[in-house]
Amino acid sequence: MTPKKIIIILAIALGILHHDTWNWGNSDLVLGFMPMGLFYHSCYSLAAAILWVFAIKFAWPKDLVDWAEGGDSDES
Numbered sequence: 001m002t003p004k005k006i007i008i009i010l011a012i013a014l015g016i017l018h019h020d021t022w023n024w025g026n027s028d029l030v031l032g033f034m035p036m037g038l039f040y041h042s043c044y045s046l047a048a049a050i051l052w053v054f055a056i057k058f059a060w061p062k063d064l065v066d067w068a069e070g071g072d073s074d075e076s
Contacts, residue, residue: 007059037068
């Protein structure tokens, strides 16, 4: 499986996990001060940021970068 497909699957999984209906009624506090829903979304945001780092590193189209930097210019 290519890195691009893995990143797409993980992005879809994050999209599904974003709707955390199981935390709506949870009034527990994490570390004694943070509501569970806020803690969940903090962890979710970190996971999304890490996923985008991997997406840029492994799945970003290199020919697009070359074109944007002017290194691969077919126009004359």
